[in-house]
Amino acid sequence: MLFNTTDFAVFFAIVLAAYWLLYKWRNMQNLVLLAGSWYFYNNLHWSFPLYLLGMIIVGYTVGRAIHSQELQKTRKAILISGICLLGFGLTYLKYSGLILGNITGLSQWQSSALHILVPLGISYYTFASIGYITDVYRRRLPAATNPLTYATYISFFPHLLSGPIPSATNVLPQFSRSNKLTFQQIEQSVAEILWGLFKKMVIAANVEKVVNYCYASYEDLNGSTLFLGVTLFNLYLYADFSAYSEIARGVARLLGIDIAQNFKMPFFSRNPGEFWRRWHTSLRKWMLDYLYLPLGGNRGSKVQYVLVMLFIFSFSGLWHGANMTFVCWGLLNGIYFLPYILTDKLTRYKDVVASGRLFPSGKEFLQLLLTFNLITLTRIFFRAPNMTVVKGLVVKIFSASILAVPMALVVKNVLICLPMLAFEWVQREKAYVLELSKTNIYIRIAGYVAVVVLIYIFHKRQNLSEYYYFKF
Amino acid sequence: MKKLLLLSLSAFAIWATGCKDEVDPKAVAKAAETKQLLAASKKDAIEVEKLNHDYKEMPDNRLFDNDGANGPVYRELQQRYKDQLGKLKKEVEERGSKFVVVLITPEVGREISNFSRYGNPFIRTTCQSMGIEFYDLSSAIAAQDPKVITQVPRDGHWSKKGAIFLADQLEPIIKKHLGHKTPDKFKDTERPETFGDLAPSTEEILDGGKDLPYKLKSNAQGLRMDHDVKFPKSKQHYLFLGGSQIYSPFLDNEFIATTILQSRYPDVEIMNAAMYAGCTDDFVSMWEEKAKYSEPDVVILQTNGTDITDLFFTNRNHLARSKKPYYPSPVEEKYFMESYRK
Structure with a gap:
């Protein structure tokens, strides 16, 4: 069901009407959104909502577990385990061909050999889930107490398939407060x-x-x-x-x-710096928050800064696909940054x-x-x-x-x-x-x-x- | 003086109101004919819609389900094919043009479908019995590597190399008939605007939903050619009729067999009026309505076994270019009902 189809128009009209009819009951509104989102996703393939459900269970549980712990070491251990668990699905489904395909004896285990479908939008909701547990770990927001709210946030059909990758700190709280619509x-x-x-x-x-x-x-x-x-x-x-x-x-x-x-x-x-502040900003913000800053950003030497930037762009390339063309695309974009980094003109x-x-x-x-x-x-x-x-x-x-x-x-x-x-x-x-x-x-x-x-x-x-x- | 002027003006006014525009009887007849045609085509469209609703399209290969080529339906379709081929031959030869049939299948390699297994021998014997000049390219095609001459695995139509191979196979036919000319000519007023079914003077990218984009260019006469055919003709005209094997989807104009032949024989006009999907029924109507006016000296018809099964009435109602209703014969009706009851 694509946005530019009458099927979507009918679907959206029903969801919208039901949603605002229940404006006094936030949980009921979320239930409508969740049911609508799963219907929307199920339309692509019956198996896709199962991946989504797995991701929701892991994200919610890990978020609660981090929140319940005070000891920093334990929180960090839970966070890392959570990221590994969440990232495993994405890594296996999208990159097993690249990783296992070249290893003798293991190539039959790659996802394509097992005829496993890669769910559309998996990168987006994986990144959203990782962002959420990291924000909970950083105490930017409390862990969601209501699983319905969290499930609705991750499954929300407008951003499910192609983003924008939501920022949990900004978007998740909106699913638990009552809202109104102005002209x-x-x-x-x-x-x-x-x-x-x-x-x-x-x-x-x-x-x-x-x-x-x-x-x-x-x-x-x-x-x-x-x-x-x-x-x-x-x-x-x-x-x-x-x-x-x-x-x-x-x-x-x-x-x-x-x-x-x-x-x-x-x-x-x-300049390319300005371009990347204006293009696919939600991915850029995700990279900035959860990769660039933890890796040191521009706080170290210029060489470090350059290496971090090249890594970020290569990662961005790999996020797009397990193909050398995407890695080169990322690296070329990173190389464009070099003259601006060296002359301190990147953020102009x-x-x-x-x-x-x-x-x-x-x-x-x-x-x-x-x-x-x-x-x-x-x-x-x-x-x-x-x-x-x-x-x-x-x-x-x-x-x-x-x-x-x-x-x-x-x-x-x-x-x-x-x-x-x-x-x-x-x-x-x-x-x-x-x-x-x-x-x-x-x-x-x-x-x-x-x-x-x-x-x-x-x-x-x-x-x-x-x-x-x-x-x- | 004033009175005289007033009188003259009044007289002119009376005369002018009494006058009617001169009517061209030909234009009136044409308008009436157009109106009739429009009404008929509207009626036909309703009938076709009704038939398509009542009889859903049956896959061609199911026609061999019961008795292979010996079933009464297939025999009826064979007879229909034979009649249409005979009609086309007669009409082409009446104009003094040479009629040639070429069997070109999409089957490359060892595997052979029922369409060819039962269709090819029938086409061969039919052409021989009718005295049609006939060329069977199926063995030559079958001997090739499908990965080289077609676009498998994405599509079974010609690759660039395949189109060169096809041009090589067709070249002897062109060569053989160099110099054959028909004396029959049409007046400029008789000729329709187009000789083929493509939208005239278009250049667009198509991909047939197979992610194999190609540039389709048509000339002002609706033919798959880069240049227009000029009249009165100064060159010998070869006209290709047929389906996708000559139309050649997924290749730009410059790479298809007819363009290659044109470049090899610049002193003749090679016209490509083939259609993406069609069978003899479509080729006959295309010939009668449009293609014959291109004044071909040699008509080369590409055919294969699917042209027989495509004559089944459900296929016609869904795909025929004529958009006229095709009612089932008693044999077809019986077969259809039995097939769906199963």
Whole structure:
């Protein structure tokens, strides 16, 4: 059941109505959410809720056990055991091929050999569970006493399959307090859902096949076409993933739950550091809280700092998949950080680019262009199925054929993405893209209707492809 | 003077109101015909929907369930196939064109399906009995490595190497008929806008849901070609009719067999009017409605055993390009009912 389907619309309408009818009874509301979430997950495969249940039991029990102990050593021992237990499922299901596949005598035990399905979204709820027990250990929040509340938090369908990875400290308490919905919140939710649908159904769905074509037919295409194809993938990935995150955020808010904003218009970044503060922010925050800081962060020497950063990016690459291409993707992103770390310029640019102006300065424009293209190059590794394809793409892109005339179809598809970027550029200082709150209500409604009309006219029919980030 | 002007204007007004626009009787007839066609197609669509509701599509391979090729249904379908092939041959040859049939199966390697086991010998004998120039490429294809000439395991259609292999196999046919010309020509006004079923002048990426993206380009005449066919024709025209083995999904235009043949024979026009899914019934209607107007001198029809089983009425109602209702014959009806009762 994908967000952009009528099945989901019907499902959500039922859950929403039942949820708000029971607004006086928080536990009943949670029960509705839990039942809805499990139904949603069960729709993908009957076995998936079983993994989820296991994860909930382990996370809840470990959280309670840590909370009940005062002795730091014991708390730490329980935490480490909990992380190992929670991480085992993810490691086995996603990485047993990499680990056991190369060991004689053990390869028959890898998950694929045993025909075990990897549940969609397992990375997200594993990370959410690990985050929760670590926060309990750090005494950032008390362990959940009500298993229903905890189970609802982990299973919450808007963030179950593709994040944003919830921060237990911020999100879990929202499931135990009564909530209400203001008109402003409804409007923001609808606006975010509409913009998400526009990006998924009009942009991502229309350009997806051309992206696939460029990567599949790289041997037959010239360098300029391939460069545009990789650029198109960069734009597609943003449209697809940010669409899911925005719809999830809008849907969650309509249920009275505020979840993190996963994308903050990342293509308007002046260096890779700023890009990563705006792209997939929930994963970045998770890495920051539970890996970067425990590893020392930037508190040691520069060499240590660089090594920590390279490790974090390699880990991020491996999180995406047990493939050398993802490791290289992570490392390349880490390498981009080096000049900025060495010159202490990594944390620059915390404001919005060209604030208060319609156009960027020449310098800002060049910075935006450079950052966008550096990130685009990393997408060669991110999308290619193996290193042979990576090599083929790199050789073609950095050859004389980069000056050849690109395929018109690819150019046309890149142009399809430009209105999305242009509108986001104009709205870049707003809290969310379709924020029109200072204008007259009728103008706002006309704006939302216009987006609906655009979706209706230009959406790619019969395209029910999954969201790209489900696979991670 | 004023009175005269007023009088003239009044007279003009009376004349003008009495006048009617000149009516072109041909346009009226055409409009009436279009209206009739629309009404008929609406009626047909309702009938097809009803039939599809009453009779769900039966998998082709179930037609061999009872008696293999000896069952009454399969024999009826064979007769239907023979009739349609005969009709196409007659219509093609009446125009002075050469009619050639090529048996191209998707079966590579040792395994052979019932479609080929029972269909191939029948097609062979049918063509021989009708005096059709016939080429059987099934043995040559079966001798190849499927991993080389097809896109297995993801799909069984041609790979780039497979398309070259196919072009090599078809080349002798092209060579043999170089110089054969039909005197028959159509007037410009008679020709329809398209000669094939593809949307004209499109360039799009398709993948058939198999993650095998390919670029489909059609010319202004709805054919799978990069250039338009010019009239009055200055070259000899070869027209390919058939299904996916000639259409060649999952390959860009430049890699398919007909494009390869075109590059080998630039002095003739190689036209590809094949469709992704079709059988003789579709090829006949395509020929009659569109393809014959491309003025082919040589018509090469690709066929195989599935073209026989695809003539079963449930398949037709679901897939036929004509969108007309196909009612079951008594034999088909009996077979259908018996099959589903089991």
